[in-house]
Amino acid sequence: MADVHAHHAPGEHYLNSPKGLKSWLLTVDHKRIGVMYLWSVLAAFFLGGIMALLVRIELLSPKQTIMTAEAYNQVFTLHGAIMVFLFIIPSVPAALGNFVLPLMLGAKDVAFPRLNLVSLYLYWVGAAMALTTIFFGGIDTGWTFYTPYSTSTGGAVGLVALAVFVAGFSSIFTGVNFIATIHKLRAPGQGWFQLPLFVWSMYATALIQVMATPVLGITVLLLFMERLFHVGIFDPALGGDPVLFQHFFWFYSHPAVYIMIVPGFAIISEIIPVFSKKTIFGYRAIAFSSIAIAIVGFLVWGHHMFISGQSTLAGAIFSFLTFLVAIPSAVKVFNWLATMYRGSIDLKAPMLYAISFLMLFSIGGLTGIYLGALAVDIHLHDTYFIVAHFHYVMMGGTVIAFLGGLHYWWPKMFGRMYNERLAQIGCALVFIGFNVTFFTQFLLGTRGMPRRYYNYLPQFQELHQISTVGSWILGAGLFLTAAYLLATFRKPMDAEMNPWGGKTLEWEAQSPPITQNFDFDPVLKHGPYDYRPERPKLDEPVHHG
Amino acid sequence: MNQSITADHRTDKHGEVHSEHDPRLQHHFATFEQQLDASKIGMWLFLATEVLLFGGLFVGFALQQASHPEAFLAAHHHLDKSLGALNTVVLLFSSFTMVMAVHSAATNKQKALIRYLLITLACAGIFLVVKAFEYHHKWEEGLLPGKFYSHKGDTVKDQFIFFSFYFMMTGLHGIHVIGGMIAITWTLLKARKGTFDSTYYTPVDLVGLYWHLVDLIWIYLFPLLYLIT
């Protein structure tokens, strides 16, 4: 096994040793990189969130409220671009995954620690490039950059295209790192079916990151070339095809939504067994369903294009496959419920978030059924119904799971426990605020309110106002959460090694861990969700159904 | 699992066996074998992303050719097939010398390793020089991408689209050739210091894999661009 004679003084851990800014900026420690990613994506979330609040204030009245149409178009574009590329895609993998994955495998680090640091630098460069677009004319295309509007409009579209290219490689390298780590750095005894489901999900996510993101790369590169050099691929005035852009774009961006949600699934699979003190139901089904989603998820991109003028046959194939890809997600939800059945349920904050996830993700997923049905999508495409649907899965799903995971691993990461009562209040405010904001938007959509609208018909005002008030409740909940989490840094490091009674290897490291993660050689002694009081003997096979 | 050979130990002048690792083995790996395997997985995955990156360009090319067949046919006549064929042979040969370089490293033949790396580098250089000649010729004729296209006397229109793709695809490939040359040079410098032996030649292996992909992409580019019928 690897070098066991790691030297560290008592009281030393990854946060305080070594010291100094340079030691952080040049670190190859996955935990420090994870923490730096965490602050970065939270900053992006804050920025994107401000944009959202501004959008909702503008929509309080049918005509101009606080900004011009041009400004509004830039604000909603920035909201989408920041949230998708700078927050949600890196959030769970880079911030939480980087920290937790090697610990769960009993490893000292990821397979390629220096590549990990490069990923972080690429993220920062891409983010900086994206944010400077504000000073170079901004972008007003929507985060989807459809041509020929995006090839002909003014502003900084070329710059943001390059920014996305750079940030994309950050995502690709994280995926490469995780796959190699999971294959080669597992602890003794950790076969594939003894892995925590978090690892299975991160593996599936990494596969998508590696296979899909390069296509985004070439798409934005071609967009850049079209704008700058008029190469003639997407612009009809140059003999190009604007629908081709949509195919290229969605070939990445549909799998991308699985990059966003599958890590969320990963976290829920960890939290529910621990807070039900019961083994996960259907381990193999959950493990394989992540892989199934990763594969089938590459075949459904055309469901974003049912109205685009693509052929009816293409529409039929994409619709059928879209319904197929729904099944593995449904299976997970049922398995998580079955895990809670006859469990010993403890409603701490991580579990409150997990339960919120089950409800909100169900709504998000079920509303996807309307959209996969070709005839109904005719009516709902490009309306607020879509906006509501994707916020339910991305925010009600991923963000809620991310918050759950943050609370779950907070004591491990920072050695401190947050205030449980405040956490419950925060979760309640977020849950209520989220539903008030976005459930109303389903109704706006069915009644015919299009998305990306600055002005709107007066009959929609009441629902918009309710939605905006919801956004304030949601914002308040998120601010409260940020406040009590940050307040923990004023407390002493009093967290236990295993406050929740988890069975996965990260809970055998100190809170917070030493730089080398473990000062012994981790060996798997039981399954990741084995809560039986009698351990099977060491030479008995450890198996899960 | 991974409980085979333990990490190398270095013995100091007092005969003490230290548990310090061979610095070529990174601290989070237990064995050289584990490090090599993980690195190869990483490189293969990276190569897959490169295939997908170029794949987008190939798909775009195919679709534009399908919707502008005469333009592509007319335009490709401006390419010099014999120069393209020469470059293909040069890259194929360089892939062979790269394989020999990896083999030399694996069998501890230091001089052969350096020699083969140098030849590979030289081939890459020849490739770029030939490409430079071709690009220069296009420049003279105004056969340039997109809005820079200024060739006169075309009977078939929209030929600029072909040249957009020609320059984007060979340009991106050329950037990868240059990147490969930098990687080979770095490997060469390390080889001269005696870094590689049969225990550890991972970087040579990885650079080799990368170089084969660069070659492979050209194998597809050549008929696609130069041999349209």
Next chain:
Amino acid sequence: MTWLRDWMMGPQASTLAPNIDNLFMFISAVNTFFFVLIVGLILVFVKKYRRRSPNEITPHITHNQTLEIIWSVLPLFILIGIFFWGFHGYVVAQISPANSIEIQVTAKKWVWQFEYPDGMRTLNDIHVPVNRPVRLVMNSEDVIHSFFVPAFRIKKDVLPNRYTEAWFHATRPGVYQVLCTEYCGKGHSDMLAKIHVDDDATYQKWLVEGDEEMKKMPLKELGQLVYENKGCATCHSLDGTRGQGPTWKGVFGQTRQFADGSSAVADENYIRESVLDPQKHIVQGYEPIMPTYQGLMRPRELLGAIEYIKSLK
């Protein structure tokens, strides 16, 4: 449940709407069932299995193959059923009946132009007869737009490099909203149009004369309607604010300075020329971007616009 459907979807005004709404309601029923089941189970489990002591032992239930097969296969069958229902409705929406009235639609930032078979052109407004199918053959002059009529449940993207089609068969007389649903820039949310569904007699009369209301309306009021519905408001303000085009406030009687150095008093003829041949004289400090309204305004509508401008002191 029709009250619920109406409350969610709004009025049904075409032959396509009932099937789409029925599928929507079916999916809603299925979703409600599963959602109530999931939330119900969560609430029951949380109450019944709440941790009462820290040393509770839970049963080691790893899987149940029968149950897992049931809850994979059953939803699959339901979804496949929904797929076929949706596919059928979609195919119907793509294929217009042979006897459809064909109207050419041209989208451009940020107006909808329509052209009838006899060559008549309208802007942001069409009249169609009830109970006859209408086929829209659509094309864009610039970026991708999308033609959406919520009451008819139709929507189709309008592309710059090819034609796309949508069709409808209106079932109730009335006025129905058209909205652009593919983001196209600053005026995207103002790119609205109206479809007037008339009984056959009214429709025939309109084809010849334009509508009764328009003929009876005082010119100044008609002019205001023209300002709001023909796209003038996108570029010309009424309160003095500078837009893409000069404000209409106080225009009439003013001396205009043109980009070529000449000048003229803004009288009725000047306004007429600005509308029908806008590129002839460009007001100094503005870009020559106004499109012509030749063929897009009836003579009375133009008179109304002139009267309206006169009234804006």
